[in-house]
Amino acid sequence: MTRSIALSSLIFASLVTLAGCKREAPAVPAASDVAAPAKIVDSARISASDSEPGNWLSTGRGYNEQRYSPLDRITTGNVASLGLAWTYKVDVDRGAEATPVVADGVMYTTGAYSIVYAINAKSGELLWKYDPQINRAKSGNACCDVVNRGVALGHGKVFVAAFDGRVVAINAKDGSKAWETDASDGTGRTFALTGSPLLIGKRVLVGSGGAEFNARGYVSAFDIDTGKLAWRFYTVPGDPKKPDENPALTLARKTWTGDQYWQQGGGGTVWNGMAYDPETDLLYFGTGNGVSWNKLERGEPDGDNLFISSIVAVKATTGEYVWHYQETPNDNWDYDACANIVLADVEFQGQPRKVLLHAPKNGFFYVIDRTSGRLLSAEKFAPTTWATHVDLKTGRPVVDQKVADWSKEAKIVAPGPFGAHNWQPMSFSPKTGLVYIPVQDVASLMAPHKAPGFDNREGVWNIGGDLPLPDDDKVIAQIAGSLKGRLVAWDPIAQKQVWSQTHANIWNGGTLATAGNLVFQGTADGRVVAYSADRGEKLWESPANSGVMAGPVSYEIDGEQYISVMAGWGGVFPLIGGAIANYAKVRPEARVLSFKLGGKASLPAPKNEVVPLPELQALKADDKTLAHGAELFLGACAPCHGLNAVGGGVIPDLRYLTPDKHAIFAGIVAGARSDRGMPSFAGRFSLDEVEAIRQYLIKRSHDLKAALDAQAAPVAAK
Ligand code: CA
Numbered sequence: 225m226t227r228s229i230a231l232s233s234l235i236f237a238s239l240v241t242l243a244g245c246k247r248e249a250p251a252v253p254a255a256s257d258v259a260a261p262a263k264i265v266d267s268a269r270i271s272a273s274d275s276e277p278g279n280w281l282s283t284g285r286g287y288n289e290q291r292y293s294p295l296d297r298i299t300t301g302n303v304a305s306l307g308l309a310w311t312y313k314v315d316v317d318r319g320a321e322a323t324p325v326v327a328d329g330v331m332y333t334t335g336a337y338s339i340v341y342a343i344n345a346k347s348g349e350l351l352w353k354y355d356p357q358i359n360r361a362k363s364g365n366a367c368c369d370v371v372n373r374g375v376a377l378g379h380g381k382v383f384v385a386a387f388d389g390r391v392v393a394i395n396a397k398d399g400s401k402a403w404e405t406d407a408s409d410g411t412g413r414t415f416a417l418t419g420s421p422l423l424i425g426k427r428v429l430v431g432s433g434g435a436e437f438n439a440r441g442y443v444s445a446f447d448i449d450t451g452k453l454a455w456r457f458y459t460v461p462g463d464p465k466k467p468d469e470n471p472a473l474t475l476a477r478k479t480w481t482g483d484q485y486w487q488q489g490g491g492g493t494v495w496n497g498m499a500y501d502p503e504t505d506l507l508y509f510g511t512g513n514g515v516s517w518n519k520l521e522r523g524e525p526d527g528d529n530l531f532i533s534s535i536v537a538v539k540a541t542t543g544e545y546v547w548h549y550q551e552t553p554n555d556n557w558d559y560d561a562c563a564n565i566v567l568a569d570v571e572f573q574g575q576p577r578k579v580l581l582h583a584p585k586n587g588f589f590y591v592i593d594r595t596s597g598r599l600l601s602a603e604k605f606a607p608t609t610w611a612t613h614v615d616l617k618t619g620r621p622v623v624d625q626k627v628a629d630w631s632k633e634a635k636i637v638a639p640g641p642f643g644a645h646n647w648q649p650m651s652f653s654p655k656t657g658l659v660y661i662p663v664q665d666v667a668s669l670m671a672p673h674k675a676p677g678f679d680n681r682e683g684v685w686n687i688g689g690d691l692p693l694p695d696d697d698k699v700i701a702q703i704a705g706s707l708k709g710r711l712v713a714w715d716p717i718a719q720k721q722v723w724s725q726t727h728a729n730i731w732n733g734g735t736l737a738t739a740g741n742l743v744f745q746g747t748a749d750g751r752v753v754a755y756s757a758d759r760g761e762k763l764w765e766s767p768a769n770s771g772v773m774a775g776p777v778s779y780e781i782d783g784e785q786y787i788s789v790m791a792g793w794g795g796v797f798p799l800i801g802g803a804i805a806n807y808a809k810v811r812p813e814a815r816v817l818s819f820k821l822g823g824k825a826s827l828p829a830p831k832n833e834v835v836p837l838p839e840l841q842a843l844k845a846d847d848k849t850l851a852h853g854a855e856l857f858l859g860a861c862a863p864c865h866g867l868n869a870v871g872g873g874v875i876p877d878l879r880y881l882t883p884d885k886h887a888i889f890a891g892i893v894a895g896a897r898s899d900r901g902m903p904s905f906a907g908r909f910s911l912d913e914v915e916a917i918r919q920y921l922i923k924r925s926h927d928l929k930a931a932l933d934a935q936a937a938p939v940a941a942k
């Protein structure tokens with residue numbers, strides 16, 4: 225009995241953020257300093273990014289985060305001859321979510337566990353590597369893999385927001401550490417950094433994640449020379465016995481009830497998606513869900529719960545609140561407002577408007593006046609049932625509670641928590657006026673906990689409900705078949721789809737639009753694809769050996785235009801959604817792929833290991849113990865090892881645990897394999913609880929064997 229799974233050892237998480245900055249006097253001599261081996265990247269250069277189309281200086285290229293390249297050597301007419309210029313294999317085969325940045329011939333990117341790479345962008349040769357040595361015992365400190373969404377460049381340094389909560393400044397020249405600082409709030413709560421930082425002036429802006437783990441959301445601004453905290457904006461109110469950290473929180477507190485919210489951290493984490501407008505000095509960021517997802521389990525039957533699931537604008541120099549727009553008041557569905565934010569200057573109803581474009585998990589495409597925060601329009605860009613529409617007079621969604629309120633009884637809600645559009649970045653082409661969105665049709669069954677008295681625990685997912693998934697393989701296949709990924713070209717002014725391309729799976733990559741009338745996107749089934757931007761015709765594709773989630777970039781060296789993207793399957797879908805994601809049979813090989821016209825480099829053959837189902841352990845637990853084990857598994861183990869203990873191909877499928885691992889199971893749970901990325905749960909569970917989890921896994925191994933035997937039977941009969 226064999227079964228093909230991809231074996232890859234480790235885990236990580238990431239994010240993407242962007243911003244824009246105002247032209248300001250450069251703090252260092254720039255063009256005149258001929259002795260410098262490379263020019264200094266600063267806010268002025270990022271603000272004027274269109275004047276140097278050959279570079280990609282900040283995650284979203286410019287502060288407007290449009291992810292649009294003005295380069296046009298690669299066109300609809302010649303893209304068919306695009307080939308690999310080089311590839312670079314990163315250390316850890318876990319989710320690769322970083323958008324590389326490219327400055328003056330050097331690419332800077334990150335892989336799993338926040339490892340930073342500086343690569344010759346013409347040849348693919350490694351210049352230096354910086355490994356922040358994340359404690360892998362803490363690999364479970366984020367919901368969604370040990371990923372990282374990339375670095376910020378500035379004034380000779382490279383900034384990474386490391387998974388374990390440190391912000392590290394690295395000298396761009398040689399990869400040595402300049403400084404590091406702790407970005408935690410000092411409470412000891414579980415949180416993680418996965419997003420790319422943003423350079424604004426002489427500061428680096430960093431958000432944080434962990435709203436599934438009782439984190440409190442905030443954005444921090446650190447001085448780039450010293451690492452000293454300049455300001456911090458908390459997104460939800462804290463301990464009422466202490467003064468509110470900013471005046472906006474005093475107003476926000478009125479939208480919460482009781483004490484549970486601040487005792488549990490509150491959520492509203494800024495784990496992705498920042499943008500900046502240098503003209504107004506406004507920094508825009510999106511906030512995540514509350515703790516817990518289930519509004520009743522966080523004691524909030526109807527409060528708006530500011531500023532969760534909102535776009536917030538603050539002054540970048542001071543962190544002072546300016547405006548907010550809450551996309552999902554009283555969020556009950558994990559509708560993080562953390563998808564990337566795009567700024568554009570457009571004509572709206574005959575008037576020039578400075579707008580903010582956003583397509584968050586909740587399924588509505590928002591056009592917001594970014595100077596005032598006023599909602600201009602909001603329409604559904606994907607199947608969406610939780611609200612009928614957004615009332616433009618009040619700016620509020622009209623929620624269909626009958627359809628969508630799962631806090632007391634199970635409901636199928638669209639979109640589900642994977643989101644109609646998650647962190648995979650969308651792009652905007654000023655040439656076509658269209659936004660290119662990696663859309664997902666993802667209705668999900670959401671259900672309150674079966675057992676009364678939800679137990680909020682530090683260090684595990686506290687979503688306040690179950691994500692029930694039937695363990696019948698045929699039903700799983702049906703669900704997998706119903707999840708559709710699409711690349712959608714969206715007209716943000718008319719609020720309608722112009723074209724779309726359907727993919728085999730959800731969890732496809734971010735997009736890049738170019739002046740060559742092209743849109744590039746990697747896919748979950750392991751390809752990099754180019755389409756015409758105006759009509760959506762597929763013109764080219766290349767294999768990637770791995771699912772691709774990250775956003776591509778474009779740059780130019782010596783008259784040649786390159787398209788680069790990180791391949792590397794991982795993140796929340798293949799981890800928690802293993803049983804569904806498994807249908808794609810995607811590998812997690814993580815590498816940078818860089819293409820150019822006439823490129824002749826080749827991709828190494830994909831790994832494909834076949835692992836047999838080991839000898840089964842005896843099942844000794846009764847039904848009650850198994851149910852308890854299943855519930856514990858859901859909170860602590862399923863986020864990485866998959867619902868129903870079915871792996872998605874990135875990290876080990878625990879139904880395949882070998883007898884020697886069963887023998888030391890309690891030790892593994894307590895951290896014995898933390899060097900391999902298995903988090904330590906020491907002290908979190910009693911020995912009886914650990915054994916209940918193990919018995920549940922044994923049951924799932926027996927279930928698998930029965931299913932494989934049933935499949936094999938007709939073949940054997942032939
Ligand atoms: Ca979330």
